[in-house]
Amino acid sequence: MNTIEQLEADYLVIGAGAVSMAFVDTMLTETDASFVMVDRHHMPGGHWNDAYPFVRLHQPSAFYGVASRDLGSNRIDETGSNNGFYELASGAEVSAYFEQVMRQRFLPSGRVSYFPMCTYTGDGQFHSLMSSAEYDVSIRRKTVDGTFFNTSVPSTHQRKFDVAEGVTCVAPNELPRRAANHKQFTILGGGKTGMDAAVWLLDNGANPDSICWVCPRDSWLINRETTQPGDAFFHQAVGGFAAQLEAMRVAASVDDLFERLEAADVMFRIDPSTNPTMFHYATISRGEIDQLRRINNVIRMTRVSHIGPDQLVMASGEVLPADPEILYIDCTATAVQFTENKTQPVFESDLITLQALRAPLVTFSAAITAYAEANFDNDAEKNRLCAPVALADNPTEWMASFVGNMINQNNWSQNPQMRKWISDCRLDPFGGLSREAIAADPARAKTMASITENAVPAVMNLQKLIAEAHATG
Numbered sequence: 001m002n003t004i005e006q007l008e009a010d011y012l013v014i015g016a017g018a019v020s021m022a023f024v025d026t027m028l029t030e031t032d033a034s035f036v037m038v039d040r041h042h043m044p045g046g047h048w049n050d051a052y053p054f055v056r057l058h059q060p061s062a063f064y065g066v067a068s069r070d071l072g073s074n075r076i077d078e079t080g081s082n083n084g085f086y087e088l089a090s091g092a093e094v095s096a097y098f099e100q101v102m103r104q105r106f107l108p109s110g111r112v113s114y115f116p117m118c119t120y121t122g123d124g125q126f127h128s129l130m131s132s133a134e135y136d137v138s139i140r141r142k143t144v145d146g147t148f149f150n151t152s153v154p155s156t157h158q159r160k161f162d163v164a165e166g167v168t169c170v171a172p173n174e175l176p177r178r179a180a181n182h183k184q185f186t187i188l189g190g191g192k193t194g195m196d197a198a199v200w201l202l203d204n205g206a207n208p209d210s211i212c213w214v215c216p217r218d219s220w221l222i223n224r225e226t227t228q229p230g231d232a233f234f235h236q237a238v239g240g241f242a243a244q245l246e247a248m249r250v251a252a253s254v255d256d257l258f259e260r261l262e263a264a265d266v267m268f269r270i271d272p273s274t275n276p277t278m279f280h281y282a283t284i285s286r287g288e289i290d291q292l293r294r295i296n297n298v299i300r301m302t303r304v305s306h307i308g309p310d311q312l313v314m315a316s317g318e319v320l321p322a323d324p325e326i327l328y329i330d331c332t333a334t335a336v337q338f339t340e341n342k343t344q345p346v347f348e349s350d351l352i353t354l355q356a357l358r359a360p361l362v363t364f365s366a367a368i369t370a371y372a373e374a375n376f377d378n379d380a381e382k383n384r385l386c387a388p389v390a391l392a393d394n395p396t397e398w399m400a401s402f403v404g405n406m407i408n409q410n411n412w413s414q415n416p417q418m419r420k421w422i423s424d425c426r427l428d429p430f431g432g433l434s435r436e437a438i439a440a441d442p443a444r445a446k447t448m449a450s451i452t453e454n455a456v457p458a459v460m461n462l463q464k465l466i467a468e469a470h471a472t473g
């Protein structure tokens with residue numbers, strides 16, 4: 001009979017993805033606690049292990065990852081579609097980073113026991129995916145669930161459409177290897193992965209007319225210029241935030257708000273004649289938008305239900321002719337399971353469920369959760385400071401997540417120690433701003449004053465617009 005190995009730790013952490021890594025990292029700094037980390041993957045970093053080769057962070061590397069270690073070298077790119085902005089780590093860089101954090105910080109601390117290639121089954125128990133080894137953890141303090149977002153990426157997700165034999169339909173992971181053997185391409189999915197696949201094809205010389213894009217929903221997109229950290233980008237980032245609040249204060253409807261945000265260069269849509277119904281925080285540069293606008297063959301408002309050798313059957317019932325030689329690129333994975341992304345209390349007696357506290361910055365949120373766990377005594381206070389913010393699927397939900405972010409930010413700023421910790425934390429994009437530079441520059445001081453003035457009216461108007469949008473369905 002198989003014996004069960006007994007382990008002991010203060011915290012049992014399920015998952016060693018970005019979110020769990022950010023939580024444990026801050027706990028190591030703030031406490032003396034010990035951790036058992038369990039993950040099905042062979043390396044830390046979660047879904048980044050399964051990423052397509054041309055994936056990059058949406059946001060600058062400067063504020064992604066764990067609090068204790070820089071990701072990348074804080075360089076400004078000088079070429080490509082991110083020219084002029086802070087570097088964006090590739091998937092390989094993100095994976096290597098988390099592996100180094102584990103190998104160079106967590107394991108040498110002597111306080112982290114890491115069990116890759118293992119699956120957690122509940123009640124403190126997990127087993128190896130490679131052998132018959134089974135483990136039972138005696139948990140002194142809490143279980144930490146780092147799997148809430150249930151991230152789904154193309155190489156591992158379950159397709160919701162059929163593909164006939166002989167049709168070539170691949171995850172974007174295979175695109176660089178397969179593309180040269182095809183003259184026509186059909187991209188399935190309107191999210192950031194679909195955009196990445198389209199930009200990859202165009203950047204590598206594909207003729208825009210050789211690309212068909214099945215884009216069931218158009219998306220509002222965040223202008224990456226407004227996400228740049230630090231004083232050098234004050235005008236774009238803090239100024240962009242001030243412009244958002246101004247638009248939110250005066251907007252008369254959801255549509256009016258987004259038109260104002262677009263006019264203020266805070267948001268983009270690829271085709272200005274559409275009314276986007278999707279919002280997944282996809283962040284993009286103007287250069288990528290210009291590339292995507294070169295694709296004219298876009299199938300909108302319907303999904304693919306079946307791909308046959310010479311036809312595409314859409315969920316709407318429409319049947320479109322198709323060339324048997326087309327390379328289909330499946331970009332339909334949802335990343336985060338948005339429809340199931342209801343929130344639950346972060347702190348529930350002996351369970352911590354890591355969620356977004358400032359959407360969409362999930363690693364920053366996990367680090368703050370760790371700070372709260374380490375520095376506050378009771379769950380009521382911890383939950384007040386760590387109110388989960390549901391990640392948005394559509395524009396109205398984004399407005400709700402913005403309100404949640406603002407309320408959390410306000411609560412954090414009331415506590416001087418927490419405010420100081422956050423402003424020193426590399427994961428806060430606004431953290432490194434110099435007070436002296438603001439005080440010395442009347443234009444910057446004016447921007448900050450406008451943020452202070454507009455914050456409350458903007459949140460109140462957003463709440464009104466959200467209620468009106470719900471009332472009208």
Ligand SMILES: Cc1cc2nc3c(=O)[nH]c(=O)nc-3n(C[C@H](O)[C@H](O)[C@H](O)COP(=O)(O)OP(=O)(O)OC[C@H]3O[C@@H](n4cnc5c(N)ncnc54)[C@H](O)[C@@H]3O)c2cc1C
Binds near residue numbers: 057058362
């Ligand atoms: C392509 C892409 C780009 C992104 N870019 C950004 C960005 O720029 N900025 C940003 O903030 N966010 C970004 N995101 C959002 C992203 O979801 C987070 O950054 C983050 O990587 C999610 O980490 P996670 O730990 O929540 O999930 P995961 O990476 O899914 O990790 C969870 C881990 O838990 C393990 N697990 C689950 N169940 C069990 C079990 N029962 N037993 C053992 N192990 C289990 C899984 O194997 C997995 O390794 C991006 C997402 C994608 C898909």
